[in-house]
Amino acid sequence: MPIILGAVLLVGLGVALGNTDDSDRPEGAGNTAQQATTAPAPAEPKLSVEEQNAIGSARSFLATSPFSRTGLIQQLKFEGYPEQTATKAVDSLGIDYEEQAAESARNYLDTSSFSRTGLIGQLTSDGFTQEQATDGVDQVM
Numbered sequence: 001m002p003i004i005l006g007a008v009l010l011v012g013l014g015v016a017l018g019n020t021d022d023s024d025r026p027e028g029a030g031n032t033a034q035q036a037t038t039a040p041a042p043a044e045p046k047l048s049v050e051e052q053n054a055i056g057s058a059r060s061f062l063a064t065s066p067f068s069r070t071g072l073i074q075q076l077k078f079e080g081y082p083e084q085t086a087t088k089a090v091d092s093l094g095i096d097y098e099e100q101a102a103e104s105a106r107n108y109l110d111t112s113s114f115s116r117t118g119l120i121g122q123l124t125s126d127g128f129t130q131e132q133a134t135d136g137v138d139q140v141m
Contacts, residue, residue, distance in 0.1 A: 050081065050082075050085055051085055051088055051089060053081075054076055054081045054085050054086055054088070054089035055089045055092060057076060057081070057089075058072055058076060058086075058089050059093070061076075062093075062095070066099075066100040066101070066103035066104040067095075067100055067104075067127075068097060068100065068101070068123075068127030068128040068132070069090055069091075069095070069097060069127065071126055072095075073086045073087055073090050074127070076090070097129075097132045098135040098139070099136075100128075100136070101128045101132045101133050101135060101136025101137070102135070102136040102137075102139035102140055103136075104123060104126060104128070104136065105119055105123060105133075105136045105137050105139070105140045105141075108122060108123075109140060109141075116137055116141055119133075119137050119141070120133045120137050121133075123136060123137065
């Protein structure tokens with residue numbers, strides 16, 4: 001009797017596992033291994049070695065001092081990068097210029113006394129836009 005029961009269980013298990021009738025499955029509920037194929041992610045534009053180096057230089061400058069967009073591009077140009085390369089590098093970094101302006105404002109206030117208007121003027125002369133300079137000063141004053 002135990003042998004017959006075991007045989008019945010094995011046959012039942014085989015039928016259950018071997019059932020490939022998809023008529024009762026919702027459409028699209030087939031084998032997930034076959035469905036797991038995904039389209040490749042769009043390739044990011046390749047950067048030249050010079051562009052990669054300009055990005056590295058920009059990051060190094062930002063690690064030591066706050067910069068406006070204009071100021072950072074000028075610094076990279078001073079280092080010998082062409083303007084187009086410097087601009088592409090700076091624009092690829094997603095820099096928060098309001099935060100850069102605030103950090104610059106803090107640095108100025110650590111070493112000198114400024115009126116609000118004077119500090120905004122100093123930041124705009126450093127290349128920050130009027131809005132960035134105002135927002136930066138608002139964060140520290």
